[in-house]
Amino acid sequence: MAGKSVxxxxxxxxxxxxxxVNSVRTKMPEEETLYDLAELFKVFGDSTRIRILWALxxxxxxxxxxxxxxxxxxxxxxxxxxVLKQAKLVRNRKEGKVVYxxxxxxxxxxxxDQGLVHINEDR
Amino acid sequence: MAGKSVxxxxxxxxxxxxxxVNSVRTKMPEEETLYDLAELFKVFGDSTRIRILWALxxxxxxxxxxxxxxxxxxxxxxxxxxVLKQAKLVRNRKEGKVVYxxxxxxxxxxxxDQGLVHINEDR
DNA sequence: TAAACATATGAGCGACTATTCATATGTACT
DNA sequence: AGTACATATGAATAGTCGCTCATATGTTTA
Numbered sequence: 347m348a349g350k351s352v353x354x355x356x357x358x359x360x361x362x363x364x365x366x367v368n369s370v371r372t373k374m375p376e377e378e379t380l381y382d383l384a385e386l387f388k389v390f391g392d393s394t395r396i397r398i399l400w401a402l403x404x405x406x407x408x409x410x411x412x413x414x415x416x417x418x419x420x421x422x423x424x425x426x427x428x429v430l431k432q433a434k435l436v437r438n439r440k441e442g443k444v445v446y447x448x449x450x451x452x453x454x455x456x457x458x459d460q461g462l463v464h465i466n467e468d469r
Numbered sequence: 470m471a472g473k474s475v476x477x478x479x480x481x482x483x484x485x486x487x488x489x490v491n492s493v494r495t496k497m498p499e500e501e502t503l504y505d506l507a508e509l510f511k512v513f514g515d516s517t518r519i520r521i522l523w524a525l526x527x528x529x530x531x532x533x534x535x536x537x538x539x540x541x542x543x544x545x546x547x548x549x550x551x552v553l554k555q556a557k558l559v560r561n562r563k564e565g566k567v568v569y570x571x572x573x574x575x576x577x578x579x580x581x582d583q584g585l586v587h588i589n590e591d592r
Numbered sequence: 593t594a595a596a597c598a599t600a601t602g603a604g605c606g607a608c609t610a611t612t613c614a615t616a617t618g619t620a621c622t
Numbered sequence: 623a624g625t626a627c628a629t630a631t632g633a634a635t636a637g638t639c640g641c642t643c644a645t646a647t648g649t650t651t652a
Binding site: 359362363366367369370371373374375379380381382383384385386387388389390391392393395396397400401404405407408409410411413414415420434435451453454456457458460461462463464465467 | 482485486489490492493494496497498502503504505506507508509510511512513514515516518519520523524527528530531532533534536537538543557558574576577579580581583584585586587588590
């Protein structure tokens with residue numbers, strides 16, 4: 347509580363550029379916003395889901411199509427589609443027994459493209 | 470091996486829009502590219518790392534600054550900075566004992582912004 | 593109604609990962 | 623050389639996650 351113990355409990359250092367830190371702190375978005383952002387990228391952070399999204403960007407497909415395309419179990423695909431739907435990245439349409447999935451966000455492709463730019467940068 | 474077993478082993482369905490699947494298949498990027506893309510987004514998929522990147526987008530900071538800003542252990546931050554560096558998202562500069570980190574990619578902000586657009590879309 | 597089939601879902605398992613704790617490395621100062 | 627300090631790192635742990643397997647749901651057709 348007194349003198350130098352400004353640095354709280356977590357940070358075990360002494361020298362701090364407090365002006366910089368305070369300046370940055372005021373510019374940071376809300377904690378919750380950054381948390382939501384991380385949650386969104388977590389969804390992109392799996393190659394199965396990336397492949398599904400990429401495929402759906404090309405054409406609307408049913409669960410079975412996707413499973414066949416990616417050579418994976420129908421169950422595995424279905425589970426992942428649920429994740430993607432919760433993240434509001436895909437929508438579905440029912441036609442008899444068959445459920446067709448498609449992209450629900452035109453920004454997905456832009457985000458992917460930006461990611462590709464980064465990947466291709468360092469080669 | 471005969472007749473209907475076109476659908477391989479993984480996909481346990483029968484009805485498939487093979488034309489669509491084949492068309493999509495030709496348009497899909499290489500497996501490795503999508504894998505790398507997922508790896509990149511995996512790095513973004515953690516709120517600690519997102520916060521670090523956002524902070525560094527505002528100003529260059531030393532490890533201790535970041536730990537103080539985010540109220541986290543120096544060790545935890547250091548571990549995450551290593552991940553970010555391996556992903557070529559941050560670079561560092563040494564000045565005596567202190568190591569300053571900064572963003573190593575101007576696309577990060579654009580990717581974040583696109584992500585925010587998605588998040589804010591459905592409210 | 594019964595069989596066939598596309599899809600969804602819950603439980604369980606193995607793999608991965610973020611943090612903590614202890615300690616090592618490297619630099620500055622006395 | 624020795625102390626102080628900023629940072630890095632390895633091991634251990636707790637929590638998360640993707641897939642599989644079994645099964646449920648819902649729709650079509652006979």
